[in-house]
Amino acid sequence: MIRRGVVLLLLLAVTHSAISAQSAQPVQPFRPTPLKSGIDFSGAEVRALQQDDFSSPAMLWVTRGEKLWNEPAGNSGKSCATCHKDARVSMKGVSAGYPKVDPDTAKLTNLEGRINQCRTQNQQAAPLRYESDELLALTAYVGLQSRGQPVNVVIDTQNRRNFERGRDIFYTRMGQINLACTHCHDRNFGRKLLNDTISQGHGNPYPAYRLEWQTMGSFHRRLRACFFGVRAELPPAGSQDLLDLELFLAWRSQGLKVETPGVRK
Amino acid sequence: MTAPDPMRTMRGAAVWVIALAAGCAAPGSGVRYTLSGGEIREPLSNAATAAADAERGRKVLVSREANCILCHAAAETGERFYGNLAPPLSGVGKRLTAAQMRARIVDPLFFNQESIMPAYYRVEGLHRVAENLRGKPILSAEQIEDVIAYLLTLQ
Numbered sequence: 001m002i003r004r005g006v007v008l009l010l011l012l013a014v015t016h017s018a019i020s021a022q023s024a025q026p027v028q029p030f031r032p033t034p035l036k037s038g039i040d041f042s043g044a045e046v047r048a049l050q051q052d053d054f055s056s057p058a059m060l061w062v063t064r065g066e067k068l069w070n071e072p073a074g075n076s077g078k079s080c081a082t083c084h085k086d087a088r089v090s091m092k093g094v095s096a097g098y099p100k101v102d103p104d105t106a107k108l109t110n111l112e113g114r115i116n117q118c119r120t121q122n123q124q125a126a127p128l129r130y131e132s133d134e135l136l137a138l139t140a141y142v143g144l145q146s147r148g149q150p151v152n153v154v155i156d157t158q159n160r161r162n163f164e165r166g167r168d169i170f171y172t173r174m175g176q177i178n179l180a181c182t183h184c185h186d187r188n189f190g191r192k193l194l195n196d197t198i199s200q201g202h203g204n205p206y207p208a209y210r211l212e213w214q215t216m217g218s219f220h221r222r223l224r225a226c227f228f229g230v231r232a233e234l235p236p237a238g239s240q241d242l243l244d245l246e247l248f249l250a251w252r253s254q255g256l257k258v259e260t261p262g263v264r265k
Numbered sequence: 266m267t268a269p270d271p272m273r274t275m276r277g278a279a280v281w282v283i284a285l286a287a288g289c290a291a292p293g294s295g296v297r298y299t300l301s302g303g304e305i306r307e308p309l310s311n312a313a314t315a316a317a318d319a320e321r322g323r324k325v326l327v328s329r330e331a332n333c334i335l336c337h338a339a340a341e342t343g344e345r346f347y348g349n350l351a352p353p354l355s356g357v358g359k360r361l362t363a364a365q366m367r368a369r370i371v372d373p374l375f376f377n378q379e380s381i382m383p384a385y386y387r388v389e390g391l392h393r394v395a396e397n398l399r400g401k402p403i404l405s406a407e408q409i410e411d412v413i414a415y416l417l418t419l420q
Contacts, residue, residue, distance in 0.1 A: 174393040176403055177383045188350055188381070194335045195346040232393040 027171045031252050032186050038199035041190065042265060046211070050263040058140065058209035058261035061133070061216045065141025068134060074125025080138075083122060091145035096258050099247045101158045108162045108243050111139050112218060130237040136216045140207050143260030150257060151204060153250040166248025169241060175232030184226075196265065201226075202253040203246060205262020212265060219246060222264075294388045294400050300372055304364035309371070309386065309406035316407075322415030325408045333412075336382070341419055350381060358419040366413050370404075385409060 039047060053059050069080045069087055084090040099110040102117070109117065115138050116127040128135035155163045170181045184193070185201030192198070206219035213221075220237035223245060227234050235241040298305050308314035326333045327342050338347035339354040347353075361369070368375065373382035385403045404412070 172392060174391075176391065176394050176398045176401075178387070178391055179381060179383070183381045192347075192349045194332075194348050227393075231395050231398055233395050 027167060029167045029170075029248070029252070030186075031254070032189065032200045035253065035256055036189070036200055037204055037256055037259065038202060038264060039205065039259060039262070041197045041199040046263050046265055049209075050205070050259065056209070056261070056263055058207075058216060058263055061137045061140040061207070061209075062144050062261055064133065065137035065139070065144075068138050069141055072123075074119065074123035076122065076124045078123050080118065080123075083118075087142065087145055091142050093146050093149050095143040095146040095260065096149045096152050099153070099162075099243055099250065101162075106158070108159060108240075108247060110219075110238075110243055110246055111142060112220075112238065113243075115139060115142070131218055131221060133216075136207050136218060139218070140216065140261040143207065143258065146258045147260055148257050150255045151250055151253045153247065153254065155247075155251055159247060162244045162247050163251060165241075166244035166246070169245050170248055170252075175227070175230030177230040179230050181226065200253075201249070202256055203249050204253055204256045205259040205264060207260065208262035208264050210264045216261070294402070295406075296386055296388050296402055298367075298371055298386065300368050300375055303368055303376070304362070305367040305371055306364045309367070309409055312407075314410050317410040317414040319411070319414040319418050322408075322411035322413070325404065325412050326415060331385070331404055331408070331412065339419070354416065355419055358417045361416075363413050363417060366416050367409070370409055370412065 039050060042050075049056050050058075066087075072079045072082070080087070095111050098114070099108050100114075101107065102109045102114070112130060112135055115135065119125045120127050128138070173180045173183075181201060184198050189198050189200045203219045203222075206222060207216050208222070209216050210222075218237060220239075220242045223242055224234050224237065298309060299307065323342055325331050326339065327344050333339070333354070334342065334344055334347045336348040336351040337354045338349065340347075341355060357366070369382075371386040372384050373380040374384060383403060386406070386409060388400050388402055
């Protein structure tokens with residue numbers, strides 16, 4: 001009985017402090033329950049497109065990615081395949097563990113960052129521009145090899161600071177509209193914001209084809225759209241803010257299945 | 266209005282003390298008002314109330330700038346889509362006075378610290394605001410008085 005009371009109190013404290021976080025006070029993070037992918041909040045048209053690889057527009061980028069995987073690039077004359085061989089084997093499950101702290105640089109890196117690190121260091125080629133079709137294509141192709149696998153990031157001493165910074169962004173009100181991510185994606189998923197059904201805000205389908213964009217886009221591009229929505233300053237794609245947020249969101253979606261390359265409205 | 270729940274009233278009371286002590290005047294922005302007892306009795310701009318126009322208010326309500334219908338249904342506006350994150354505004358003119366509406370639009374957090382409704386006439390204590398919007402309220406005093414004139418017609 002007493003135990004139960006304590007748990008309840010803790011829960012109350014957690015939800016209350018999380019939601020009213022005006023300033024960046026330490027917040028106990030929590031996951032929405034039950035955990036649901038954005039596809040469960042999507043309309044029939046979007047679901048049908050994502051389910052069928054033959055009609056999914058996102059598959060065009062996968063096809064391109066597969067080609068790039070096998071193409072030599074840079075001064076090394078090496079392709080991704082030179083080192084990693086068959087992506088279907090070597091890249092299986094890889095994207096589900098990103099973002100990750102890179103052992104060499106000790107910096108938090110997402111899949112796009114990792115691909116560019118291979119480009120510059122191992123292929124001796126110019127890095128690919130964030131949001132370029134090439135980077136989206138390679139990210140989608142590598143991501144596809146984890147499709148159906150559960151998101152699985154581990155928070156440890158190496159990435160705890162990043163995790164906490166991401167968490168603080170998620171729970172802190174921002175922008176002229178003065179809302180935090182939690183207000184929409186923890187408190188109001190399933191409800192309508194004009195004609196959009198709000199989901200729990202997970203990154204499991206990215207990079208994804210968005211009908212609104214009429215093209216493929218990165219996870220960071222999707223995040224920037226929400227910053228824009230609350231009329232906040234837009235952190236650049238690949239910035240520390242978005243990387244830290246990406247890590248927090250990956251923790252929050254732990255166990256959800258990777259859907260890359262997804263389709264969204 | 267529905268009966269306020271005790272949590273809300275308590276939090277409201279705590280904020281009230283601050284509001285009473287401080288009032289609100291952001292230097293340079295022209296934003297100034299006094300919220301007490303859940304009301305802002307004085308119009309945000311005298312000139313504006315004299316000329317407040319309900320039809321202009323309707324346009325503001327559905328504009329991208331204010332976007333009240335992102336969250337509130339308001340069938341009277343004749344729009345096709347509405348959100349459902351907030352109580353419908355239909356009939357709000359019967360429930361609230363102009364002074365109460367003004368307070369709700371200017372500072373929703375006064376009534377509910379966890380409110381998701383944006384404060385339309387606030388410029389301070391905000392984080393990471395887009396550079397071109399810093400120091401500017403979402404709506405001008407005139408626009409808010411027009412919106413109130415429109416809401417009063419929703420009987």
